[in-house]
Amino acid sequence: MHLPQTAEYALRAMACIALKKDGRPVPSKVLARATGIPSHYLSKILRKMVEADLVTSQKGHGGGFRLAKDPSEIKFRSILATVDYKIEPNSCVFGWDECDSDDPCPLHNTWSQLKDSFQWWAENTTLQDVIDDPGKAESLLNPINATKAD
């Protein structure tokens, strides 16, 4: 199971921003170091997040990115959709235009099992879940980087 690189990056970046405890914005350079995402590439991803109203940005000294709304309102589905990882409920692995339980392709049932669980996950997982179970996140935006950002 692996997402396209860009989609994976998007989740990493958003998770990191969500985990920033003080109210201060996270500069993209700090984020790049914490997530291992190439810095310029990350900037482009973040730009999309801004346009999708998932984060806000602030230019200049002390600037950076922060969440645009409550973490519980930012679904993984929205994050993925922003980097064009769309999950069309009616898409068919077989490439059929019309494929549903009335008119199923040979893979319809087997595929639906997976598709449905993905849909559920993307729809019901939010950045709040990341905050509730942050793992070893304390080391992410660590003192070294934090000092430079502060």
Place this chain on the structure above:
Amino acid sequence: MHLPQTAEYALRAMACIALKKDGRPVPSKVLARATGIPSHYLSKILRKMVEADLVTSQKGHGGGFRLAKDPSEIKFRSILATVDYKIEPNSCVFGWDECDSDDPCPLHNTWSQLKDSFQWWAENTTLQDVIDDPGKAESLLNPINATKAD
């Protein structure tokens, strides 16, 4: 939810071969038409399936491809792995080398939910499931193509 094109093709092709009722092999051209896969590209995918011992091939007039073993023994995981869509159980969306419940990345738990369900699906779904629930498959290897192949 979408697989890489090649992985999707692999599932389509294998499903079609599994659904061939008479014992005769399916020529790749017929398969290409039935699945919408570019014919030469399909050949490459099938070659990999042969090397992975999932299908056998027969050259010449009346030749083609057929399953190398019982459909119940061909897991989706094997099909996907053959076209390099690997599903490493220990892979981490965050890119960490070590990431498990003892030492989790910030996305470990949310991601594991999805990863586990994918793993289960790939491991427990076989071509037998496709045969048991073939959808509107009768139209796939239809008379027009079948005549040419026979």
Place this chain on the structure above:
DNA sequence: TTTTTAATAGATATACAAGTCTATTGATAA
């Protein structure tokens, strides 16, 4: 005002997946 920090914009490059083309080999049927 000047300097520094940091986002934004867009052109360019690289890598890899996807797709095409031509030729060859092997098997069957006539």
Place this chain on the structure above:
DNA sequence: TTATCAATAGACTTGTATATCTATTAAAAA
């Protein structure tokens, strides 16, 4: 034995995702 069918092999092209680079704009601090 000849003609035809079909897999195999591999070079080549195309397209797209990923990554890099340079320059510009905006804001804060000194």
